[in-house]
Amino acid sequence: MQIYLPVADLPVNIFLVLAMGLAVGFISGMFGIGGGFLMTPLLIFIDISPAVAVASVASHIAASSCSGAISYWRRNALDLSLALMLLAGGILGMAVGVWLFTLLRSLDQLDLTIGLSYVLLLTIVGILMIAESVRALVRERLGKPVVLRRGGSHTWLHGLPLKMRFKRSKIYVSAIPVWLIGFVIGFLGAIMGIGGGFLLVPMLIYFLRVPSATVIGTAMVLTLVTMAAATVMHAVTNHLVDAVLAFILMVGGVIGAQFGARAGQSMPGERLRLLLGGLVLMVGLRFAYQLMVRPDDLYSIRVMAGG
């Protein structure tokens, strides 16, 4: 069944888009990530213009993470005060990111910058995550106790001032690294058009030692707020949010996220991180392949607004 998208100006198969929303929603609920780095390329693949795809995906991610966040809230697996502190840094990061985005676009280097940052970021993060979780799994297999948070082992991060206690996560850390992480996520989100959940989750685990119990729910709150803000920003600046497309994606996304969240909670943390690491690495390699291999068509057309 075809439906015409009023802002994207073309018809799409409603079931195909629904299925895409379901699949990405499942992954997003399972790992606590937005899934923008998966959804945007999928939409471009079915001929939706990149600008409309990026703008509409933001609201889809907001819906998925809203549904997921409520589920984690009910399970009391969410640290609201930590999320708010991250958000404070995130908003500043977003502002700086938007400024650099405009600068790079005026220098005509945006496409390459985005492509390269996807490759570098995704492959490095993917490899690190796989390596860490494999180590953890091997330790477990050898019968050694798995200790993610060693009580006495304080890193230099713990020597920083402005210490705060996040009760729900049972951590006592300086606010400075929390703001920094929020800033980096907001910055990359604005530059690369992603929610940044796949970066946020490992950062919270490795740098702040946030326990697996609260990390995903907290990441979802941050994703929800930044992506809702991004939706409004896109709608105001370039008028390219397609509400019909967004709604179909949302319906698929929230249903998928519900099942994903359940699948994620029933799986041990190391295995979950191994899976997410593999997924991130695969997408990174896919982008690398695109940059390294001679494309089928060397030419491309882009219609510019205002002719």
Place this chain on the structure above:
Amino acid sequence: MRGRYHLLKLALAFGCCTLGAAPAAAERIIASMSLHRVFVTSNFTGTQITLFGAIERDPPGQQLRPNYDVVVTVTGPRQNAVTRRKGRVLGIWTNVDSRTFINVPIYLAVLTNRPIEALASAETARRLHIGLKIIQLPQQIGPDVADVVPDDPFRTNFLRLKMAQQLYSERTNGVTFLTPTLFRADIPLPPNVPIGNYDVDVKLLFDGNQITRARSAFELVKTGFEQFVAEAAQKHGLLYGLATALMAFLTGWFASVVFRRD
């Protein structure tokens, strides 16, 4: 020698003009679209509209000539378009070169009753702008805007990509004669056809020369819900964005209520 050659060319050109002009008053075309307004609704998946045309003797009552040729050119809304070419830089494939086409039609269809080479000489086709090969596609070249040679790689690739998207088309069987003086042309409108105004230009040719031409037009508009959403997105960006964000919250909340197990 050279001077005489030019004189000859001038004389020939004058002869062509008078020959072409003399029968111009003898026929006229009455053209009408099956629809003047095509509505794009939620189930729009592309369509086709038909142009009907009749050839009449002007003044009436006289004998018509046999074997007319008809060329229908449909031009959609215009926009600037960038064509980019990828190249290899330090082992990475990236956009290395680009050309901006200025104010070119997003949609273009050329419909004829037989191959263009058969109904007009290359020179006439160029002069009358018949066919995609010789259609004007002005590019931004430094501070100037000009069309380039027909085999310019950016130009040929622009045409190739547009034809692959079905937005540019050339159909040598697009015009059908129902009787020797009555014809129809089926104009294809693919699913990705742009919203806006379309010009329809009908040329009547006889023996490789244009006798007369007629114009018509139609428009493609969104209607109902589609129009409402598109207008809201364009005119009330902030409200539209807030509404979409609210929709995201509600959808997320609704799903978590519906799927609640505990």
